[in-house]
Amino acid sequence: MKRTSTDTIRREGRVVHRRTPLLTDAHMHYCPGCNHATVHRLVAEVLDEMGLQADAIGIGSVGCSVFIYNYIDIDWIQASHGRAPAVATAVKRLNPSRLVFTYQGDGDLAAIGTAETIHACNRGENIAIIYVNNSIYGMTGGQMAPTTPLGMRTSTTPQGRDARLHGYPLDICRLLRRLSGVGFMARRRVDTPRHIRTAKQAIREAFECSLAGRGTAVVEIMAECLTNKF
Amino acid sequence: MTEQTADLLKGNEALALAAIRYGCDGYFGYPITPQSEVLETLMAEAPWETTGMVVMQAESEPAAINMVYGGAACGRRVMTSSSGPGISLKQEGISYLAGAELPALIVNVMRGGPGLGTIQPSQADYFQAVKGGGHGDYRLIVLAPAGVQDMADFVSLAFDLAFAYRVPAMILADGAIGQMMEKVTLPPWRRRLTDAEIAERYPWAAVGKPASRSRNVLTSLELDQAVMERKSLALQERYARIEAAETRSEAYLTDDAEMLLVAFGSAARIYRKTVDLARQRGVRLGLLRPVTLWPFPTQAIARLVGQVTSVLVVELNAGQMVEDVRLAAGGRVPVEHYGRLGGVVFSPDEILEAALSQWNKTNRK
Amino acid sequence: MQNQRTIETLIAGFGGQGVLSAGKVLAFAALYGGREVSWMPSYGPEQRGGTANATVIVSRDAISSPIVSTFDAAILLNRQSVSKFAGSVRSGGLLVCDSSVADAAVARPGVDVLSVDAAAEAKAAGSARAATMVMLGVLIGRTQVVDPARVAESLRHVLPPRHHDLIDVNMRALRRGMAIAGS
Numbered sequence: 001m002k003r004t005s006t007d008t009i010r011r012e013g014r015v016v017h018r019r020t021p022l023l024t025d026a027h028m029h030y031c032p033g034c035n036h037a038t039v040h041r042l043v044a045e046v047l048d049e050m051g052l053q054a055d056a057i058g059i060g061s062v063g064c065s066v067f068i069y070n071y072i073d074i075d076w077i078q079a080s081h082g083r084a085p086a087v088a089t090a091v092k093r094l095n096p097s098r099l100v101f102t103y104q105g106d107g108d109l110a111a112i113g114t115a116e117t118i119h120a121c122n123r124g125e126n127i128a129i130i131y132v133n134n135s136i137y138g139m140t141g142g143q144m145a146p147t148t149p150l151g152m153r154t155s156t157t158p159q160g161r162d163a164r165l166h167g168y169p170l171d172i173c174r175l176l177r178r179l180s181g182v183g184f185m186a187r188r189r190v191d192t193p194r195h196i197r198t199a200k201q202a203i204r205e206a207f208e209c210s211l212a213g214r215g216t217a218v219v220e221i222m223a224e225c226l227t228n229k230f
Numbered sequence: 231m232t233e234q235t236a237d238l239l240k241g242n243e244a245l246a247l248a249a250i251r252y253g254c255d256g257y258f259g260y261p262i263t264p265q266s267e268v269l270e271t272l273m274a275e276a277p278w279e280t281t282g283m284v285v286m287q288a289e290s291e292p293a294a295i296n297m298v299y300g301g302a303a304c305g306r307r308v309m310t311s312s313s314g315p316g317i318s319l320k321q322e323g324i325s326y327l328a329g330a331e332l333p334a335l336i337v338n339v340m341r342g343g344p345g346l347g348t349i350q351p352s353q354a355d356y357f358q359a360v361k362g363g364g365h366g367d368y369r370l371i372v373l374a375p376a377g378v379q380d381m382a383d384f385v386s387l388a389f390d391l392a393f394a395y396r397v398p399a400m401i402l403a404d405g406a407i408g409q410m411m412e413k414v415t416l417p418p419w420r421r422r423l424t425d426a427e428i429a430e431r432y433p434w435a436a437v438g439k440p441a442s443r444s445r446n447v448l449t450s451l452e453l454d455q456a457v458m459e460r461k462s463l464a465l466q467e468r469y470a471r472i473e474a475a476e477t478r479s480e481a482y483l484t485d486d487a488e489m490l491l492v493a494f495g496s497a498a499r500i501y502r503k504t505v506d507l508a509r510q511r512g513v514r515l516g517l518l519r520p521v522t523l524w525p526f527p528t529q530a531i532a533r534l535v536g537q538v539t540s541v542l543v544v545e546l547n548a549g550q551m552v553e554d555v556r557l558a559a560g561g562r563v564p565v566e567h568y569g570r571l572g573g574v575v576f577s578p579d580e581i582l583e584a585a586l587s588q589w590n591k592t593n594r595k
Numbered sequence: 596m597q598n599q600r601t602i603e604t605l606i607a608g609f610g611g612q613g614v615l616s617a618g619k620v621l622a623f624a625a626l627y628g629g630r631e632v633s634w635m636p637s638y639g640p641e642q643r644g645g646t647a648n649a650t651v652i653v654s655r656d657a658i659s660s661p662i663v664s665t666f667d668a669a670i671l672l673n674r675q676s677v678s679k680f681a682g683s684v685r686s687g688g689l690l691v692c693d694s695s696v697a698d699a700a701v702a703r704p705g706v707d708v709l710s711v712d713a714a715a716e717a718k719a720a721g722s723a724r725a726a727t728m729v730m731l732g733v734l735i736g737r738t739q740v741v742d743p744a745r746v747a748e749s750l751r752h753v754l755p756p757r758h759h760d761l762i763d764v765n766m767r768a769l770r771r772g773m774a775i776a777g778s
Contacts, residue, residue, distance in 0.1 A: 076447045090286075090297035094300075412658075
């Protein structure tokens with residue numbers, strides 16, 4: 001096969017893909033098929049397109065995405081498990097001109113961090129929350145999360161989630177959307193190119209909402225954990 | 231908010247007013263007796279309208295300490311205050327502050343425990359403050375105020391030390407100091423640092439990444455053992471420097487002392503009078519007050535141990551600091567403990583009796 | 596007692612009787628008079644009705660301990676306080692107690708015991724709610740621990756502005772107490 005030089009491509013072809021400038025060269029540790037990689041890229045693209053690299057402060061959480069600070073090239077603060085909205089609250093109040101956002105999973109946000117999530121949203125903190133919900137604890141090996149659907153088998157519900165034993169799945173966004181402090185809320189998927197585009201648009205609107213001071217912006221991404229599917 | 235000369239203030243009020251004057255950027259707290267006046271005073275003063283200081287009532291103590299963590303990670307001078315039960319809830323956050331090498335001020339106005347305990351004064355959180363409290367190998371700089379003036383003065387001292395070494399610092403007070411009123415001269419006003427000054431002075435802070443530097447990441451996580459060991463050793467080396475340079479204690483009539491009292495915080499304040507009373511009875515008592523509980527004034531105590539026949543450690547607990555005094559004394563003289571628990575505060579006369587009885591016992595032998 | 600360099604006082608009673616506030620009035624009057632002063636409360640969980648006491652030390656010198664076990668003067672407003680603290684007044688000291696509980700106060704040789712119907716005296720001064728100020732007047736009248744002229748200034752500081760209309764009646768109660776003390 002004849003080799004085509006980059007110059008030739010530039011001259012003759014059209015660019016269909018370029019490397020996202022705000023993604024670092026670090027090798028991502030995610031499992032094959034993990035949606036985190038996609039969502040990371042969307043966040044990085046939106047930050048880049050909005051010109052926010054120098055103005056963004058990201059708050060990482062505990063879970064599979066704990067190493068997000070290795071992948072997106074902005075300043076990061078690593079929060080303890082569940083407390084990212086509290087950390088973000090102070091960061092935003094002390095740096096009102098900055099875009100302050102958290103990146104959290106469902107175990108972090110909807111279990112151990114429920115109080116911080118609800119109260120940050122209720123105060124209407126001008127932060128954005130990127131909430132990746134894969135309905136399982138991925139990093140620790142596939143245990144039941146508050147979001148795990150009834151009947152789903154996990155390492156701590158080997159017979160399937162039973163409401164009598166484990167209660168019902170928690171749809172935390174249904175709670176949050178009733179709070180007066182929430183300025184923007186969207187639930188998206190990243191399973192098809194079209195869904196990925198709408199997810200990116202939601203992330204962009206969330207960032208715009210918090211920069212405009214219209215209250216807390218929440219984007220829930222419905223995700224899959226292929227590794228821990230039983 | 232005029233320049234004041236001397237005022238009569240509660241310890242909690244003095245602490246709050248001193249924080250505003252110091253140029254503190256943020257306070258994040260949750261109500262608990264006996265320190266709620268800190269948050270109340272700050273809210274009444276409304277410093278966000280004058281200095282720009284942020285004051286927030288958080289939804290819980292874990293939220294409050296994590297707000298402090300966020301503020302500290304941006305290079306801001308931020309603080310929280312609580313009492314025993316709340317400080318226990320904050321231990322996770324304090325460990326993260328230590329692990330991410332973040333400077334911050336935590337104030338514990340101690341009450342009796344364990345559990346919900348009592349709201350009366352106590353010094354039962356010495357171990358928690360000095361020996362760790364949270365998980366992992368870390369230290370806090372711990373300052374023990376002995377009166378309301380110290381509550382005002384230690385805010386700047388604690389912040390300055392915390393930022394000099396990038397470690398969290400704690401003011402370990404108790405309900406007596408928080409609640410009592412004394413004459414106090416508030417510290418002079420200092421200006422808050424600007425965003426540009428913070429970016430320049432604290433190049434590690436997460437304030438938004440300009441093109442001119444690589445990204446700042448504030449984290450305590452490191453999964454590579456070799457790297458984690460290097461990081462941990464570097465932290466220990468910093469603690470050694472703090473021990474060498476920042477140990478503080480205060481001696482009262484120790485030059486000719488034949489017997490030594492060791493007490494910290496409000497106890498040290500009360501027992502100055504015991505020393506006076508004992509000397510009236512012909513016993514040359516001296517008092518050593520550790521001002522920094524960590525780093526502990528081991529050397530100062532070891533020096534005095536050479537000249538006295540016995541040491542009495544007086545604490546409002548079941549015997550905590552006495553362990554560090556015994557280490558310092560190295561078995562050369564008897565080191566006894568006298569304590570009251572549950573919020574009972576003893577009077578100078580009670581300690582005088584304890585001291586005289588120990589004196590008689592030691593000198594009969 | 597006027598010639599003592601340090602005067603250690605205690606005010607004790609129920610919460611809601613203005614015990615801590617009376618202590619503050621005394622403390623700020625001492626501050627404005629240029630004295631060293633400490634105010635040490637016992638604090639209970641209840642906002643009203645629990646027992647409360649305040650130790651106020653006024654001195655010409657720096658105060659070493661804000662906590663003491665014996666007192667030069669005490670105002671005891673209820674039975675619990677009398678049984679707990681009557682014995683803590685030093686010989687040569689002053690004990691001011693409410694006449695409703697005076698029977699519980701054991702006569703102590705060498706202690707000046709004054710029993711006052713605080714509520715009735717306060718009512719005569721204009722408000723039954725100023726009872727504790729009558730007692731403070733008795734203590735100040737007997738001990739001269741502070742300059743009574745400083746008390747009005749102190750009340751302005753201690754009372755919230757919405758209660759500044761009560762300064763006059765409180766001062767009348769204070770003066771009535773001083774008259775009872777014979778000064």
